[in-house]
Amino acid sequence: MRMRQWLVLYRKEQLELLRSYKLLWVPLVFILYGAMQPVMSYFLPDIIAHAGNLPPGAVITIPKPTASEVMAQTLQQFNTIGILILSLSVMGIISAERSSGLTSMILVKPISYLSFVTAKWAAMAVLVLIAFAGGFGGALYYTTALFDAVGWQHSLSAYLLFSLWLCLAGSLTLFFSSWLRSGAAAAACALGVAALLALTSSAFPDALAYSPGVLPHLAYSQYDAAAGDNHTLAVVAITLVSMLALLAAASAVLRKRPSLDAI
Amino acid sequence: MEKLLEVQGLSKQFGSSAKALQDVSFKLGEGRCTALLGPNGAGKTTTIRILTGLLKPSSGSIRFRDVQQVARAGAGAGAGMGAGGDHRALIGYLPQTPAFHGWMSGLEFAQYAAELCGMGRREAAQRSVELLERVGIGAAGKRRIAGYSGGMKQRLGLAQALIHRPKLLILDEPVSALDPIGRREVMELLGELKREMTILFSTHVLHDAEELCDDVLIMESGRIALQGALSEIRAANRESVLLLEIENENVNENENENENAGQPAAREAFVQWLQSLVAPSVSPARSTAPAVTAANSCIIRYELDPLNSCAAKLIVRDIGEARRIVLEQLLARNLPVTKLEIGYSTLEDLFLKVVKHK
Incomplete structure (x- = not known):
């Protein structure tokens, strides 16, 4: 019964992603972005040479980066723009429905608030996995074609770790979307918190070794043979727990204020 | 239930x-x-x-x-x-x-x-x-x-x-x-x-x-x-209600302001008559006194329509008696009646009463 209702809610979210073309444009942007980074790195010397504002005779030598470095750079790019695109695309996931008054019709049906929130989360996670698979695949393809092959085990674990980080950012957006009235504020808060997590964990790498903020670093360091194991499993577990907590909090907040037009 | x-x-x-x-x-x-x-x-x-x-x-x-x-x-x-x-x-x-x-x-x-x-x-x-x-x-x-x-x-x-x-x-x-x-x-x-x-x-x-x-x-x-x-x-x-409306003279107002001076008379007469129906007569010596006292016994109060000064609502006790008196006096005073409706108070009346009196 519960499960069937959850599936109904999830199917609707999936259909919405499809009909609103989010399932098309978010992956496209990610692919474009992922493919651009290795191509840019490859052609950087030519681009600078043709920029035309160098004095004649200037000699520039840019060391050609290794394939692993290129992949790590790409991931760093995704850490800013990827999260931005993601939070912008899911920022209204709850707040928009609430301010339009839809939730006041859906949430009076005998469904659980947690199912409502988790169905949205699952759709968001699917979007993240698909979009980032596209972006990561694009990056991997061009890196392999222009530079060198990278180990697939490293790539797979980097993909999974970074996807988890993106999912956490999405969960943050979902939570703020259920808490705040405005979708833009939700996106801004989610970006802020994600940036704060990443910043604090790089500022205090020892004190916050288990913070979910180290996830992006863990993902980059998959390509760095020198980096040892940084309690990856523990960080993953903590991230999963914090996502669950965010979902529970989002549904509690939603239960407290299922609709806005109450007053 | x-x-x-x-x-x-x-x-x-x-x-x-x-x-x-x-x-x-x-x-x-x-x-x-x-x-x-x-x-x-x-x-x-x-x-x-x-x-x-x-x-x-x-x-x-x-x-x-x-x-x-x-x-x-x-x-x-x-x-x-x-x-x-x-x-x-x-x-x-x-x-x-x-x-x-x-x-x-x-x-x-x-x-x-x-x-x-x-x-x-x-x-x-x-x-x-x-x-x-x-x-x-x-x-x-x-x-x-x-x-x-x-x-x-x-x-x-x-x-x-x-x-x-x-x-x-x-x-x-x-x-x-x-x-x-x-x-x-x-x-x-x-x-x-x-x-x-x-x-x-x-x-x-x-x-x-x-x-x-x-x-x-x-x-x-x-x-x-x-x-x-x-x-x-x-x-x-439920109250028995008599709705009354007299001719609205304002229709001809566009002609001449001075000519209009005599016209509100009908309306004034109407209002005066309404007052006399409800209030105890000021000069009981007048010839209409018996009729007025009869009216007093069955007409409880009147309300002028706030939107239309030519219309009024009489809340009455005995509908049959009230109808007779009102018709009689309307004829006697030669008021230009356009509408006379006899019925009961509606939910709207009740609603207004409840909401206003709170």
């Missing part, structure tokens, strides 16, 4: 502002149609939202009869959840301004609502088609909701509220957004539904309430001002 729902001592306060609801208590009888009346801001929508569970009351309780027994009809009513358990499966709710996913078709939305209420796919599809037909948008079922008119959305909202055959149908101003024809149709539909379920609807169109409901709840600044069966309330508060 077996009661389906009992609400006791409901209060609601938003933040530190004045209380939106104060100690609201009422019962809804099984199979009865109840109208929730009240001026804007009286707390109708707040009450409804508390009933649907969208809003938590600051205090008070809502009890459904046999929640456990009906729980099998829907999901989630299991263990008691707060005051009175989760009774959402029993309720069908249409908000004041229903909103939908524009990218869905009407049929898809109805089906989605049905499946959320625990129906199987096939049953949901069948019921959706049936209900869309019933509310009159069967032909538009396959179109995207984004292209629906306000009236069609209202009907779709009604369909989704009915989809799980609720015990109690709660409608927040169901017809205020509709055109006259749509209004008529929806009222007729509600009239049919009345036989199948208990209905609570809020409205400020008193005529709708009079036409449809068995019981009324009149709210005023967060309290229940008056409640009971419509027929009883009517009988208890």
Whole structure:
């Protein structure tokens, strides 16, 4: 019964992603972005040479980066723009429905608030996995074609770790979307918190070794043979727990204020 | 009258502002149609939202009869959840301004609502088609909701509220957004539904309430001002009323201001006559005195129509006697009467009385 209702809610979210073309444009942007980074790195010397504002005779030598470095750079790019695109695309996931008054019709049906929130989360996670698979695949393809092959085990674990980080950012957006009235504020808060997590964990790498903020670093360091194991499993577990907590909090907040037009 | 729902001592306060609801208590009888009346801001929508569970009351309780027994009809009513358990499966709710996913078709939305209420796919599809037909948008079922008119959305909202055959149908101003024809149709539909379920609807169109409901709840600044069966309330508060209107001279006003000087005389005479009917005569020596005292005995008071100074309402005790006196005196004073209506006070009169006197 519960499960069937959850599936109904999830199917609707999936259909919405499809009909609103989010399932098309978010992956496209990610692919474009992922493919651009290795191509840019490859052609950087030519681009600078043709920029035309160098004095004649200037000699520039840019060391050609290794394939692993290129992949790590790409991931760093995704850490800013990827999260931005993601939070912008899911920022209204709850707040928009609430301010339009839809939730006041859906949430009076005998469904659980947690199912409502988790169905949205699952759709968001699917979007993240698909979009980032596209972006990561694009990056991997061009890196392999222009530079060198990278180990697939490293790539797979980097993909999974970074996807988890993106999912956490999405969960943050979902939570703020259920808490705040405005979708833009939700996106801004989610970006802020994600940036704060990443910043604090790089500022205090020892004190916050288990913070979910180290996830992006863990993902980059998959390509760095020198980096040892940084309690990856523990960080993953903590991230999963914090996502669950965010979902529970989002549904509690939603239960407290299922609709806005109450007053 | 077996009661389906009992609400006791409901209060609601938003933040530190004045209380939106104060100690609201009422019962809804099984199979009865109840109208929730009240001026804007009286707390109708707040009450409804508390009933649907969208809003938590600051205090008070809502009890459904046999929640456990009906729980099998829907999901989630299991263990008691707060005051009175989760009774959402029993309720069908249409908000004041229903909103939908524009990218869905009407049929898809109805089906989605049905499946959320625990129906199987096939049953949901069948019921959706049936209900869309019933509310009159069967032909538009396959179109995207984004292209629906306000009236069609209202009907779709009604369909989704009915989809799980609720015990109690709660409608927040169901017809205020509709055109006259749509209004008529929806009222007729509600009239049919009345036989199948208990209905609570809020409205400020008193005529709708009079036409449809068995019981009324009149709210005023967060309290229940008056409640009971419509027929009883009517009988208890019924007054015989005489509506009078004299010719409006203002029609010729465009000609000449001076010429008009003599004309309001009829109106003045009318007002004077009304006063003499009610007030004890100032000079009892005058020849009309006997008639006036006779009038005093059966005419309780008069009210001038605030919108039209040529119209007045006489509230009378003995309709037959009052009619005779009024007709007689109208003739004697040669007042240019255009309309004379004899009847009983309407719900609107009662409503105004209740709301004003609070």
